[in-house]
Amino acid sequence: MSLAPILNPAQSGRAGVPCSVVGASCLLAAASLLAPAIAADTVRDRDKAAIRAAAQAYQEALSRGDGPALAAFWTADGDIVDEQGNTLAGRKSAADATKPAAGTVRPDMRIRETNLRFLTDDVAIEDGTVEVGLPGIAQPVRGRFSATWVRGADGWKLAALREDRLDAPSDAETLQDLDWMVGEWTVVEDREGRPEAAAGDKPAMEITVRWNANRTFLLRDMKIPAAAADEANQAGTLNVTQRIGWDPLSRKIRSWVFSSDGGHGEAAWSRDGDAWVARTAAVLPDGTQTSSLNIYSFDGKDRCIWRSLPTHVGGEHAPAFTMVMTRKPKGKTP
Structure with a gap:
C-alpha cells in the first residue's frame, strides 16, 4: 500500500503529517477556542x-x-x-x-x-x-x-x-371639549355597578365647575364630607380646588389640584372616544406619593361615570372606586 496519498502535502495541509492527525488537532484547537464562548452563551x-x-x-x-x-x-x-x-x-x-x-x-x-x-x-x-x-x-x-x-x-x-x-394625545383636543363639565354635580358611589342601589345614599361629593373670566381655565371645586373622606385624618369637610387648562409647552390639557389638608397634585388629560382619561400624580399631606388613572365617561346629557383605578407597575396603589356624577338642574343649590 502506497503512503503517498497520506503524506501528500496538498491533501494533508501540512507536509509529512497525516490528514487524520491534522484534523484531530484542528478540532481540538477549535473546541478549546469555542468552549469559553459556548459556556458564556449558556450562562x-x-x-x-x-x-x-x-x-x-x-x-x-x-x-x-x-x-x-x-x-x-x-x-x-x-x-x-x-x-x-x-x-x-x-x-x-x-x-x-x-x-x-x-x-x-x-x-x-x-x-x-x-x-x-x-x-x-x-x-x-x-x-x-x-x-x-x-x-x-x-x-x-x-x-x-x-x-x-x-x-x-x-x-x-x-x-x-x-x-x-406612546400614543400622545391629539393636538385637536382643546379645553373647549371639556365644556360639558360646567355645572353643579352630585356624586354618589356606584355600588357593584348598580347606581340605582346608591340613589338614597348621601352624596360622597359635591362638585361645581365653571369657567374663569377669560375661559382659559375650568375651575373645579369639590366638597367631600368627612364621612366620605379619611375619617382618621379629617375633622370636617375636605375642600379641593382644581384648575384645568391647556398647556402650550406640552401641547396637552393639564390640571393642577390643591386640597384644604395640604395635599396637591397634577394630571395630564386625553380623550379616548367618548371618555376622558386623566393620568394623575399627587402628594398627600404626609408626603406619600400616589398616582391613579381617572376615567370620565359622559353620556352626553347630565350623567357621568367616574372611575379611579390603580396605575401601572410601581405606582402607589390607592383603592379603586367608581362614582356616578349627576348634574343638578339649573338653579338648584346643594
Missing part, C-alpha cells in the same frame, strides 16, 4: 431566563395586589420615574399595593415586545412596550418602559424603572 441564556421569569412573577404579583411580593423584587434604593416625570420610591410604592376589592375591575396589563441587553454580567436593561386595557375606554393605553435589573445575592432585582406614553 447568559440562563441569566436572560431568570430575568424574564422574575418579570413575569412581578406582573402576576401586581395583578394579585400582593404588596410584600412586589416589594421583594426591588433593591433598597430602586426608583421609578413615570411618564409625567414624577419620581417614586420603588420598594415603598410597590409595598403599598393591595388586593383588589371583590367585583373591582382591574386594568388588563399586557407586556408586548421586549429586548434584553447586558451592560455587565450583573447589570441588564430590559426595554419593552406595554398595553393597559381600562374599563370605560375603547382602546388600550400604550406605553414603553425601560427596567434596570441588577444581580444580587438573592437573584435579579429591579433597580430602576422608566416609563413613557
Whole structure:
C-alpha cells in the first residue's frame, strides 16, 4: 500500500503529517477556542431566563395586589420615574399595593415586545412596550418602559424603572371639549355597578365647575364630607380646588389640584372616544406619593361615570372606586 496519498502535502495541509492527525488537532484547537464562548452563551441564556421569569412573577404579583411580593423584587434604593416625570420610591410604592376589592375591575396589563441587553454580567436593561386595557375606554393605553435589573445575592432585582406614553394625545383636543363639565354635580358611589342601589345614599361629593373670566381655565371645586373622606385624618369637610387648562409647552390639557389638608397634585388629560382619561400624580399631606388613572365617561346629557383605578407597575396603589356624577338642574343649590 502506497503512503503517498497520506503524506501528500496538498491533501494533508501540512507536509509529512497525516490528514487524520491534522484534523484531530484542528478540532481540538477549535473546541478549546469555542468552549469559553459556548459556556458564556449558556450562562447568559440562563441569566436572560431568570430575568424574564422574575418579570413575569412581578406582573402576576401586581395583578394579585400582593404588596410584600412586589416589594421583594426591588433593591433598597430602586426608583421609578413615570411618564409625567414624577419620581417614586420603588420598594415603598410597590409595598403599598393591595388586593383588589371583590367585583373591582382591574386594568388588563399586557407586556408586548421586549429586548434584553447586558451592560455587565450583573447589570441588564430590559426595554419593552406595554398595553393597559381600562374599563370605560375603547382602546388600550400604550406605553414603553425601560427596567434596570441588577444581580444580587438573592437573584435579579429591579433597580430602576422608566416609563413613557406612546400614543400622545391629539393636538385637536382643546379645553373647549371639556365644556360639558360646567355645572353643579352630585356624586354618589356606584355600588357593584348598580347606581340605582346608591340613589338614597348621601352624596360622597359635591362638585361645581365653571369657567374663569377669560375661559382659559375650568375651575373645579369639590366638597367631600368627612364621612366620605379619611375619617382618621379629617375633622370636617375636605375642600379641593382644581384648575384645568391647556398647556402650550406640552401641547396637552393639564390640571393642577390643591386640597384644604395640604395635599396637591397634577394630571395630564386625553380623550379616548367618548371618555376622558386623566393620568394623575399627587402628594398627600404626609408626603406619600400616589398616582391613579381617572376615567370620565359622559353620556352626553347630565350623567357621568367616574372611575379611579390603580396605575401601572410601581405606582402607589390607592383603592379603586367608581362614582356616578349627576348634574343638578339649573338653579338648584346643594
